[in-house]
Amino acid sequence: MNKRTIKDYALGGWLGVFSLTGCVSQPGTNVSNQQQAVENYMSLARGYLQEGYTEKAIKPLKRALEIDRHSSDAYGMLALTYQVQGEDKLADTFFRKALSYDARAADVQNNYGAFLFSQGQLEDAYKQFARAAENMDYEKRSRAYENMGIVALKQDKSPLAKQHFEKSLRLNGNLVRARFELAALLHNERQYRSAWSHYKAFTRQSRQNPRSLWLGIQLARMNGDRDAAASYAVQLESLYPASRELKAYRSLVRYEK
Structure with a gap:
């Protein structure tokens, strides 16, 4: 939580979100069999990625592309594989390739946004997240809005970040990062009661860390919950x-004495 990054989503929540598109048919082949083969290769590559065997993931993805050379999902997963390997130029190339075949591939847009964020390209990252969020058929729009909020925070655009976090939580109330950051923003606005409500929801969903415990101490004190404030202080x-x-x-406590 201390480092305002997005990359954890790219490797955790997004590896399993690729939805396969239809394959390009070839003369004398069975389209259904083609599609099943692509799905099998994609599943194999996904498994390798999840287990950390990024080198092994490349071959089945290339086999999938031999069958369907227009598969945006396969190119997107190949891009993610190269990103994990630190091959940033290749990752960027294949993210772009994926979107050239399907400009509305929201999963790819979300992943590409995370990649661009990791490269410090905040404006471009925001645009990719925004495009994913605009897709009403995208099942993870909440994540895209959450990521837009994180970018806005990085750009010191607190009102915009607050707007995006609120939207993400309306779509999915279980987003830990959005919940915490919204609590922090509301604390900064001195909306202590609302911030406390969001913070308590956060504590039910996630482990504590130094930043969250310090926020908890401050909010508990402002809301008159001395027991909670003391408990968070002990943990810290x-x-x-x-x-x-x-x-x-400790500086605060010394100041008050």
Whole structure:
């Protein structure tokens, strides 16, 4: 949570979201068999990626593209594979290739946005997330809005970030990052009651870290919950003794004495 990044989504939640499109038929072949073969190769590559065998993922993806050379999903997964390997130029090339065959491939747009964010290309990343979010058929629009909020935070556009996090939570109330960041933004706006509500929802969904514990201490104090504030302080002291958040808490306590 301390590092405002998006890359965790690219490797975790997105590996399994590719939805296969129809294949290009060839004379004398069975389209159904073609599609099944592409699906099998994609599943094999996905399994390799999830297990960390990125080298092994490339061959089945290329086999899938031999069958369907216009498969946006296969190109998108190949791009993600190269991204994991640190081959950024190849990753960018294949993300673009994927979108050239299907400009509305929301999963690819979302992944490409994460890649661009990792490269520091914030404006371009935001555009890709926005395109994914505009697709009403995309089952993970909430993630796209959440990612738009993260980019807006990085750009110091707090009102826009707040808008995107609120939208993402209306679509999916289980988004931990959006829930926490919204609580933090509301705290900064001195909307302590609303921030406390979002924060408590966050604690039911996620583990604590230094930043979240420090926010919890502040919100608990502002909302008159001394027991919660004390509990968060104990956790911060015991779990993160070298954190800057603990230093901030100790400074606050010394100031109040």
